[in-house]
Amino acid sequence: MSERLPETEWTRRKSLARLVAALGVEDIRWVGGCVRDTLLGYPVNDIDAATRHLPAAVIDRCKDAGIRTIPTGIDHGTVTAILEDGNVEITTLRRDVATDGRRATIAFSEEWKDDAARRDFTINALYAHPETLEISDYFGGLDDLAKRRVRFIGDAATRIREDHLRILRYFRFATRFGDSWDDEASDACSSLAPTLKGLSRERVGWEMQNLLVLPDPAATLARMRELGVLKEVLPESGAREVEQLATLIEAEKAAKIDPDAMRRMAALLPAIPPVAEAVSARLRLSRSQRDRLVCVARRDMRDGEHPQALAYEVGRDCAIDRLLLTHADPAPIREWEAPVFPLKGGEIVARGVGKGPExxxxxxxxxxxxxxxxxxxRERVEQMLDEELAAR
Known part of the structure; x- marks a missing residue:
């Protein structure tokens, strides 16, 4: 793979040139996902930069250049530059001083390799010079990228002990960028899977959502179950649920429906509303996400009989989820807008029914x-009202 970043739309942005001029061409590098994804020909949405300057200096230099900044992660060395073409997160070079599996104590550094060494995977530790676009690769990331291989920097078990969330990150990155499973990483993830229990539930929930929204994570979830990782984060998910996810993904593809993390999360759970409630609470999901999971958990095989009636009752999103999971065609409601019921209680009162429960x-x-x-x-609804009044 090339040792130079190809020129693209984002590398030619004038706003980035202003930022580079403010910080100094030798004191800033593009890093991480923007480098990796550009080399793979993927769209680049977020630009990250690393710098030798301390956060205070970054803020001062940007201010002198007329660039507004926000101290989004100042304790960890991160400042966000507000640019017209898209914000850039700028992080001072760091090295780990101490780790406990959940958070790291860091010290600032002036060495690019120190910063690279604390990153998780080799393909994420690629730095590009902003002017020459030459890539600095300290741990074989270019070769791994060319071979579609996701590999930890250094010993996999050691890196996971530093941050337990790297177990889930490994499976997400291997799903998106890998063609095979790394044996060392798999063994380490399996043996250290119980450490996931010590993580914040929000972090686990967020990482699972990021994995589930990828194009086809079915084989990955099966692998996680095989290695004993899935039971640590979703113990409710057995072989049947993992297979249900694979079937759902095929149904989504057939219906040309985009992936959705909550729909796929629902597939990984038994169709039992209290289970959906418990998982939502444990993973600290939002109220709307919880409501979606619980709604989908109420599905049954009759959902496909009247898809528009179902959509009217539970909402289109939940109805589509339930139809896909019960092997029914969601096409009748893809573009359907629920009509408004054309009768009001006041009209019934006007016909002689006293106000109240009746x-x-x-x-x-x-x-x-x-x-x-x-x-x-409306005409038929009026007939129904006449019939109800006559029966009364």
Missing amino acids: VARMLQRIEKRWVAEQFPP
Whole structure:
């Protein structure tokens, strides 16, 4: 693979040239995902930079150049430069002083290799000179990238003991960038899987969502289950649920529906609402995510009989999830907008029914009939009201 970063739209941005001029061409390097993804020909959304300057100096130099900054991670050496073409996170070179599996105590450094050595994978430790675009590769990342191999920098078990979340990061990066499993990494992830219990549940939940939203993580989840990793983060997920995820992904592809982390999370859980509630609480999911998981957990094989009725009842997103998971076609509701029920309680009162529970019950009965008849026009609803009043 080339030892020079190819020129692309982002490397030619004038805003980045201003930033480089402010910090000095020899004191800044593009690093990490923007370098890796450019070499692979992938779209680049986020630009990260490393610098020899201390955070205070970065802020001062940017201010002198008219560049606004935000101290987004100042304790860890990170300052965000606000640029018209997209913000850039600038982090001072660092080395680890102490780690405990959850967080690291760092010291600032002036050596690029010190900073590279504390990164997780070789393909993430590539630095590009902002002017020449020459790449500095300290640990064989270019070769690993060419071979589509995800490999820890140094001893895999040691790196995982420094930060237990690297177990989940390994599976995510191997899914996105790898063609095979690294035996050393797999063994280390398996033996150290119980350390995941010591992590913040939010971090675990976020990492799982990032994995699940990748194009096809089914084989990865099967591998995680085989190695005993999945049971540490989703003990509710057995062989049946992992297979259910694989089936869902095939259904998404057939229906040309984009991946969705919550839909796939639901596939990894048994269809039991209290289980969905418990997982949502444990992973600190948002209220809307929890509601989605619980809604999907209420699915049954009858969902496909009247997809529009289902979408009216539970909302289109949940309905699509349930249809896909019950092997039904979501096409009838892909572009469907639920109609508004054309009857109000006041109209029933105006027809002589006293205000109170009876009005609500009658309204519900008519709405249920309206849905069952697949949303007929107002005239039919008026007929239904006449029938209800006559029966009363």
